[in-house]
Amino acid sequence: QGLPEGLPEGFDATDPDLLRDRVPFPEFTRLRQTAPVWWCPQPAGVTGFEDGGYWAVTRHADVKYVSTHPELFSSHENTAVIRFNEHITRDQIEVQKLIMLNMDPPEHTRVRQIVQRGFTPRAIRNLETALRDRAHAIVEEAKRGTDADGTFDFVTRVAVELPLQAIAELIGVPQEDRSRIFDWSNKMVAYDDPEYAITEEIGAEAAMELIGYSMNMAAARKECPAADIVSQLVAAEGQGNLSSDEFGFFVLLLAVAGNETTRNAISHGMHAFLTHPDQWELFKRERPATAAEEIVRWATPVVSFQRTATQDTELGGQKIRKGDRIGLFYSSANNDPEVFTDPERFDITRDPNPHLGFGGGGPHFCLGKSLAIKEIELIFNAIADALPDLTLAGEPRRLRAAWLNGVKELRVRTSA
Numbered sequence: 115q116g117l118p119e120g121l122p123e124g125f126d127a128t129d130p131d132l133l134r135d136r137v138p139f140p141e142f143t144r145l146r147q148t149a150p151v152w153w154c155p156q157p158a159g160v161t162g163f164e165d166g167g168y169w170a171v172t173r174h175a176d177v178k179y180v181s182t183h184p185e186l187f188s189s190h191e192n193t194a195v196i197r198f199n200e201h202i203t204r205d206q207i208e209v210q211k212l213i214m215l216n217m218d219p220p221e222h223t224r225v226r227q228i229v230q231r232g233f234t235p236r237a238i239r240n241l242e243t244a245l246r247d248r249a250h251a252i253v254e255e256a257k258r259g260t261d262a263d264g265t266f267d268f269v270t271r272v273a274v275e276l277p278l279q280a281i282a283e284l285i286g287v288p289q290e291d292r293s294r295i296f297d298w299s300n301k302m303v304a305y306d307d308p309e310y311a312i313t314e315e316i317g318a319e320a321a322m323e324l325i326g327y328s329m330n331m332a333a334a335r336k337e338c339p340a341a342d343i344v345s346q347l348v349a350a351e352g353q354g355n356l357s358s359d360e361f362g363f364f365v366l367l368l369a370v371a372g373n374e375t376t377r378n379a380i381s382h383g384m385h386a387f388l389t390h391p392d393q394w395e396l397f398k399r400e401r402p403a404t405a406a407e408e409i410v411r412w413a414t415p416v417v418s419f420q421r422t423a424t425q426d427t428e429l430g431g432q433k434i435r436k437g438d439r440i441g442l443f444y445s446s447a448n449n450d451p452e453v454f455t456d457p458e459r460f461d462i463t464r465d466p467n468p469h470l471g472f473g474g475g476g477p478h479f480c481l482g483k484s485l486a487i488k489e490i491e492l493i494f495n496a497i498a499d500a501l502p503d504l505t506l507a508g509e510p511r512r513l514r515a516a517w518l519n520g521v522k523e524l525r526v527r528t529s530a
């Protein structure tokens with residue numbers, strides 16, 4: 115197949131140094147046009163794994179097709195990371211199979227049916243009042259605590275907070291334990307960014323502590339059920355409930371899947387509003403219900419996830435072999451002009467907006483979507499109420515990571 119014309123020699127769509135601006139780099143456009151299912155050979159200099167390259171899938175329709183055919187494309191061999199690095203070992207991949215993101219039906223179906231109980235529209239509605247108060251408190255706190263020059267870092271002061279609180283609220287972590295949970299969650303994500311000196315050991319230790327804490331919580335609720343989600347998921351061991359270990363791994367997944375993603379949607383969303391003042395004015399005036407989905411499309415916090423072919427098959431005219439790895443590039447799919455009119459336009463009234471930021475449908479579609487959308491709505495409503503005149507005070511500093519479209523600093527200025 116070779117290198118499509120216009121792509122630089124050695125091009126690899128999972129190269130963390132490629133992540134820039136809002137990600138949909140021109141190479142994605144080129145791939146969609148000329149080689150929408152393209153075999154990317156093992157990137158030079160990437161060591162640790164010897165199983166060759168991966169198929170880069172960049173069109174909306176193909177990402178959807180793969181996501182909705184789990185019998186052809188398995189999630190069992192590590193969904194989250196296509197590009198391996200020194201942070202990821204075979205042992206970790208094995209342990210990660212205990213997380214539902216890396217399960218296939220029927221095992222996945224059983225776990226998903228149980229945990230879904232915690233994410234019903236009613237369960238999310240029940241959290242809304244608490245989260246609204248939190249969102250307002252977070253914004254008020256940021257407003258009061260600006261630096262001497264009237265600026266503050268939006269990422270650490272605002273975007274980080276609500277997603278952590280939401281998960282703690284959802285599973286009913288008592289106030290006094292929250293800072294420990296937050297600390298473990300923050301330590302678990304191994305970035306390629308040298309600024310985050312988090313080693314594999316620190317990450318693994320934090321994960322073990324979080325799992326241990328959650329298992330204890332599950333055991334306590336089994337003994338003595340309360341009116342909370344944990345009790346609903348674990349009470350009375352049996353087919354229809356999670357074991358304490360399963361609950362431990364589920365909380366681990368929530369801590370990763372629900373945090374970094376929502377945090378970066380909020381950070382990119384703020385940046386998008388501040389660089390598109392007409393959209394910010396529109397939001398403040400009309401608060402359109404379509405805004406949060408467009409923020410997720412625009413940000414696409416999860417750049418890519420992976421599947422593995424379970425048998426020889428075909429995709430986009432290419433012959434896929436059993437065992438081949440398939441990279442699903444949500445960032446590219448979310449800017450596919452076949453589906454989105456003017457994808458380069460940030461338009462908070464976009465409707466319909468069939469973006470794949472939460473996945474391409476199918477059994478693994480984001481469990482926390484409604485919660486994430488609610489959080490985004492609540493935080494921007496709080497900002498529009500309390501800090502309507504926020505301005506940009508510097509370019510965002512981007513996170514160096516292979517699959518996460520992250521912002522590590524976004525300086526903003528209050529007018530007050």
Ligand code: HEM
Pocket residue numbers: 181193214215216226281367368371372373375376379410414415416419471472473474475476477478479480481482483485486
């Ligand atoms: C799965 C994105 C927020 C929990 C996923 C997937 C994506 C994603 C791309 C994989 C879909 C697939 O493989 O087909 C996002 C984004 C978010 C977000 C962009 C924020 C803007 C959340 C939140 C929670 C959450 C707030 C929970 C508190 C999960 C879980 C899964 C998942 C548990 C695995 C589902 C399964 O394997 O069945 N998410 N997510 N996510 N997400 Fe989210």
